Amino acid sequence: MKTYLVTGAAGFIGFNLSQLLLKKGIRVVGLDSVNDYYSVQLKEDRLAILKKHPEFSFIKADLADRAAIEKLFADHSFDRVVHLAAQAGVRYSLTHPHTYTESNITGFLHILEGCRHAKVPHLTYASSSSVYGANTEMPFSVHHNVDHPLSLYAASKKANELMAHTYSHLYGLPTTGLRFFTVYGPWGRPDMALFLFTKAILEGRPIDVFNHGKMQRDFTYIDDIVEGVYRVAEHTATANPDWTGSKPDPGSSMAPYRIHNIGNNQPVELNYFIEVIEEALGQKAEKNLLPMQAGDVPATYADIDALEEAVGFRPATSIETGINRFIKWYREYYNA
Template identity: 65%
Template sequence: MKILVTGSAGFIGAALTLRLLARGDTVIGLDNHNDYYDPALKEARLAQFAAHPGYTHIRMDLADRAGMESVFARHKPERVAHLAAQAGVRYSIENPLAYIDSNIVGFAHILEGCRHHGVNHLVYASSSSVYGANTTMPFSVHDNVDHPLSFYAATKKANELMAHSYSHLYQLPTTGLRFFTVYGPWGRPDMAPFQFVSAILENKPLKVFNYGNHRRDFTYIDDIVEGVIRVLDRPAEINPAWKGDHPDPASSTAPWRVYNIGNSQPVQLMDYIAAFEKALGKTAEKEMLPLQPGDMPDTYADVSDLKQEFDYKPDTPVNEGVRCFVEWYRQYYNR
């Protein structure tokens, strides 16, 4: 297939692109290479596949309306994996308008491109952040998610609603994937694994928020990519059992679905840190701090729908995933 992957120089986008190219798909990659974090890391990810004969790279911002129209008109992708977005919970508190440009305006351009150019399935990145103030664990896609705790989460919830309107009005199959704390080699420097390794190696205090009482459903990158591909290969369908008087938030009378994609085995933050200490052979000095604004104390994915419908089985233990990340980090940064 010919697949448009947005955010192809990003963490998940680059890993997905490599897998798609390896199985013989043609990939049109799009990324704006912004400086939210070190652009050199994005260039290094891209270098893994930029010369592949099945790959075409486009440097463009999602908010460029005319540019996005031309991408769809020229390349005519059959399917779209939309992973580009302005990421980061805390950054959304400082720079909310950046999220409007990328996550709202940019997503509208993706929907319009899919609508007008015959795309037969749009898979897009949502987030576990949409669960916000929900406290029932594990988080289920069949629960209401109307109380986001950050503006980033609000834009991801908005994406799900925008996609539903296009699925209903134009019969465009769309699937939203709520990612749960993705980590692994080639990850994002603003995320905890980079900060943990850097602090431990440099003998600096490691900032432990919520006094270490976080639980996170840490999900290894390979398990995420496997799930994305399985979903991408099967366009969303209507739910014939859907009832308006008892609406299911995860499906619809339109070809629209949302799924959790996570490890479904939450880990205490202190145990996660211990895995890094073990992989590095050093004990971390810890600075215990309160919960940060916009953060959720716990995340825990109910992935039963994804398991039942796609035979999705994440199988990378945290100790193994952390070991692989640390190995990559030390090699990439020569440390």
């Protein structure tokens, strides 16, 4: 039986990935600090489901705790590491910058060191579509240069990709970074638009709509995300034999290092996203139209050709299907 380490196991993607792995007969060691960035109860409820499975074990620890992470790798042998734990959120990074360096930089270093010394066969880690920053050429491709982040969160994710490349180059550690594009679905994060909008509309409160709803996002359903993560984790990163330093490809390397986008490849305008929520709820939203927020980008749109070529997978869940599934879960979970 294979054993996976999933960091961020109490989080939205980590919880869903752990469920998928357990269904596939894979043993999962889940790590999470269960911090209070959003509802601890939601995280505990996710964990309660995972803990019912005999092949799931949970360790509560902070990524920034070097001794705890060293002990984790000393106590267990991992066939794969999927590193999803991080301080998330573009807007939160404007007010709590130190949290991002502690979790996303120092914490990631501890995971890299653990994988290096334990000779883990493959590290897959969460990057973000936010690394594209000031880029405007669409769709965003892993072959594009991404040196103009617009938030500290984005910069921390770009730093992760650079750190991973260093470890792939120096120590031969196979690493694959996954740039997630606006993940949504059941058990989702309360700080994300779908959750915020649904809650406010049901409670009869206005919703804040930035950039007057003209923003576009490549909303990607959670089941598509975790299927992609699993396939990538099983597909160990290799060196690109055609890579050359005279024309360096940002998405690959002479080292066993890869970057992939995971997005729906179908950007949706925020105004339409809200219409689908209204339709699913049977209620209209009162909109508080606002300008673009600092750190935000007007559009995201993923080129997923590299992902499909590597693992034969393309996300395909429609926004209508995904939103309806989320609202069904929300009504059941909150008895709304």
